[in-house]
Amino acid sequence: MKPGSCHTECQQVLHLAERLCEGRGARLTPQRRQVLEILCASPKPLGAYDILDLLKQGVPAAKPPTVYRALEFLLQQGLVHRIESLNAYVGCIHPDHPHASQFLICRDCGEVRELESRSVERTLGSALRACGFKADSRVVEVTGRCLRCSEQGTP
Amino acid sequence: MKPGSCHTECQQVLHLAERLCEGRGARLTPQRRQVLEILCASPKPLGAYDILDLLKQGVPAAKPPTVYRALEFLLQQGLVHRIESLNAYVGCIHPDHPHASQFLICRDCGEVRELESRSVERTLGSALRACGFKADSRVVEVTGRCLRCSEQGTP
């Protein structure tokens, strides 16, 4: 899978996104769709201004608010995630079921992977219950080296 | 404990910080100490420019790099933490033993509390081992309502 060329997966995610939005009465407009497309086509998280540069190819008049508005919508719909420790955004790989996102961020290859560990989710959930904290959103982001990178190369 | 008046705790943390730095051969210079003091005196996380404003009372010539350099040092020494989802900083309440920080952020009162759950730490650790990811740093940040705020007030 070469970067930027995962057309099969992208198309699937986009179709799913369309169906989900339609079912919810949410409007996946061309701009929003293009931003989602950009994120899905990227193997790595993109900053808002990276997205802006790419979006300008299709929407020359795009400006920062254009991107941030699209991102706001896509985040609400659970179609993309924000990586807090990178100030960057990734397309969600399985937007059909809502999930507390957990990310593994490789400092070498830059790839970001969703962990989606039910046990982490459960443990954190019970720790929160135990201290009476009502969670709105949970951020779990681990930075380090992925398996592939630690098998190759130097420490 | 009124905000900004926890002098007893602050003094303790500052003395501990001095001892720790001395033991490590690290220089807790007046500026660095003042930044730590500012963070310890605040019940809520502070942004770098909030710190800057407060620091200027003691160091009128302070500028952004002044603050960021002090923060870099204090982060390295484990004396402060950075809250990724707020782009803000808090003083560490127990800098003597290194720990994977877990934060509870109340969206109502703004207070940030360290959770420090060993079970969350363990569960996350084994999930990471299971997929071969070598973690450098772990970010666990939960936003929601603290017990106090959810007992009071509206939903």
Add this chain to the structure above:
DNA sequence: AAGTGTTATGTTATCACATAACATAAGTAA
């Protein structure tokens, strides 16, 4: 089809967070 409220987009400016790059000063050790 015309009118009306709502949602989306265009546009300008600015705020907020962070660091690069280079100069000077203060500590440290020979």
Add this chain to the structure above:
DNA sequence: TTACTTATGTTATGTGATAACATAACACTT
């Protein structure tokens, strides 16, 4: 003292995000 390292001063700029207000597109009622 000299030479070296570490810390600080200073200017400018890079990067991420939003406020505020104007216009356009849509969707629903009559």
